[in-house]
Amino acid sequence: MANETRIMESPWDLTTYSWKVEADALNLFVKGLKDKKILGRKCTKCGTVYVPGTSYCRKCLIDIDQVVEVRPEGTLDAFTVNVSDIRGNPVEHPFITCTVKFDGSESLVMGTLEGWQDWHDVREGMRIKVVFKDVTTGALADLAYFQLI
């Protein structure tokens, strides 16, 4: 055991760096949101619909470019009841964030769930519809929340 061990202190600031990501899916998605539409892509080989629409099929591993519009309705998948905000501060009223699957699509989209009185009554498989903001700008925030039907 080394008694002379010292505790070193140093900051860990992230510098600015750049990297490439596949932005295709989100570009298409926010473009649709501006027109209050839910857009995705369909694999012509296996028929899987992705929302947001990836540029490739996760199952067939081929490029896909067929754009499809799905109805702004779907089913509730996993969800959690939040008692704090993203910074960890307690919130006055619990809120639900969830993943939903739009009808005819296979991918899960995350967002906020509204339209419930008591969160104990919320169940997976419940039906939801999209509520858009009144004024849309072509951003993810255009999709205001999912409303229980």
Added chain:
Amino acid sequence: MKRNVAIISVGYNGRFVSKRPDVNIPELIEPAVTNALGKTKLKPDDIQAYVVGNMHTFEGVNGPHLWASDHFNGSGKPVMRVATGGTTGASVFQAAYYHVASGMYDVVMAIGWEKQDEGDSQVGLVGIVLPEAFTLFQFGPEMNTERGGVGGLGGGGSTGGASYQAMSYLSRAHAGIEHIDRIAALMRSNAAKNPYAHLQQPGCTEADIAKTPIITYPLRFGHTCPTSCGAVAMILVSESKAKKFGLTDRVAWVKGLGSGTSDPTTGNFVEGQITDPAEQHMCKVVAKKVYTMAGIKDPTKEIQVAEVYSGFSHQDLMWPERLGLVKEGKSPEMLDKGAFAIGGEMPINPSGGVTSTNAIGASAMVRVSEAALQVMGLAEGGHQIPMKVENAVAHGWGGLFQFVTVTLVGRTPVKS
């Protein structure tokens, strides 16, 4: 043609704890190495190669293996570092296995550790999700809200991410938060019988856990793992060397192993997440492959004990089902009838599991070392299960909810 491989020794550095300001990383590792060697007649020079690992960047010192190598006598020998997130320890073990099974080496040491009182684990985690998060931010999610927003910006950090899986599991198993409280209490009371475990709470009850605050429903503070400092070392040898050393009695044979990955689940907005986080299909696929490799036909009867990797307590219910040890959706029932306890018919984590002790880079290897100790009959302090252990299964989990490793160890080697 692969060769049979035996685990002949397991060493821990001591009890896993939150803070070890008295030592640096090499000093934390060294007692584990010395303890593993001390239980054999091997000398440091008998180890031909090392495979080591910890979480990338969590200590703020990237590449600690570079300067820790000579402290475990690695200088002049092959040293390979493996880092695969939560599964790191299991990947380290499996890589060490391949070193021996391939015929390249006869005696190999695997070491896994984490020293989480150094660095900043949250910075490490942020580094992992940063590319995804910043991509999302460029597409204008709702930021100024106390009610989440598209992209699911809720609170709770990694617990927030895991809570979706927890809720989905409860829904699938028709269970409630009380089941998570109950399994969490079992783990903490099991930990009290393991002298190396971090959070030891003798006789911990469901009510004790239920008193802890909710982080994001259905997960509470009492359902989450601690951040621990600790190290584990294991020695793996070929069948011929085991015979030569006269070591065929108290050893654990590696009978089957495998790993797999699905798409990143929970919040994979950029690439179109298609998998519910509680599905864990790959765990079923890998387990099946491992059991076939080990010649096991009915895991519910032929496996006596399991060590599963659960950063959050609902997973201690979920993994036994996905590993085929319990029928789908039946874990809550098995728990309620006492089957998962140390003296039960299918003990889960006699060690107390990851929710009691989590030195991340060691955790998935500790699942294997604990399974091996159960087979050897050497688990200390009252956490050895009363049943004779013919086979034990060890499981690792990590990545963005999608990496899985399964290792099966047993009393008798598979005939090659």
